[in-house]
Amino acid sequence: MFKxxxxxxxxxxxxxxxxxxxxxxxRFWTDFIPGVQLPIPFINATELIIFSIIxxxxxxxxxxxxxxxxxxKRVINHFQTFSKVWIYWFISITFLSYFGQGFIFxxxxxxxILIFTGFLTYVVLFFFDQGRRAxxx
Numbered sequence: 001m002f003k004x005x006x007x008x009x010x011x012x013x014x015x016x017x018x019x020x021x022x023x024x025x026x027r028f029w030t031d032f033i034p035g036v037q038l039p040i041p042f043i044n045a046t047e048l049i050i051f052s053i054i055x056x057x058x059x060x061x062x063x064x065x066x067x068x069x070x071x072x073k074r075v076i077n078h079f080q081t082f083s084k085v086w087i088y089w090f091i092s093i094t095f096l097s098y099f100g101q102g103f104i105f106x107x108x109x110x111x112x113i114l115i116f117t118g119f120l121t122y123v124v125l126f127f128f129d130q131g132r133r134a135x136x137x
Contacts, residue, residue, distance in 0.1 A: 005071050008132065009063065012125060013056045019120045020052035023113045044107040051109055055093045059121075062088050078133065082126060090118045 027043065063069050063085045075081055097109040 005069075005136070008129075009060045009069050011128070012063070013060055015124060015128065016056040016059055016117075016121055017052050019117050019124060020048065020055070020113065023116045023120065024048055026116070027110060027112050042107060043110050043113070044105075047105045047107055048109065048113070051093075051097065051105060054096070055089070058092055058096075059085070059089045062092070074133075074137070078129065079126075082129065086118075086122050086125075093118070 024043065024045070060069070066081060066085050066088070068075060068081050068085050094114065097105065097114055101108040
């Protein structure tokens with residue numbers, strides 16, 4: 001049980017980074033409007049990797065501050081705690097991407113990638129945690 005709780009932040013870190021990579025690939029291979037190819041601005045992969053690592057570490061940091069990653073007891077009110085952590089995380093990465101454009105991230109972070117990764121993170125991590133909690137108890 002302790003090992004499951006100890007590996008949860010590491011797995012969350014990896015899942016968030018994989019979701020950033022997935023939305024990066026989806027952004028290049030799909031159209032916003034089916035059948036209409038809109039011009040795609042340049043998305044720097046190196047900046048996106050750095051941003052995804054910062055965002056993943058931020059999610060883990062906010063989760064630690066909000067007692068989402070307790071190692072000695074079960075998380076009480078899991079859905080509410082997870083939702084609070086996700087909202088704080090999404091607001092913080094949105095501020096980082098918008099206010100960091102031009103000097104921290106020279107090419108900027110795609111809004112499509114940011115919004116879809118945020119939504120996918122909420123859904124995927126919620127169902128992942130539900131499965132892990134079922135194994136835990």
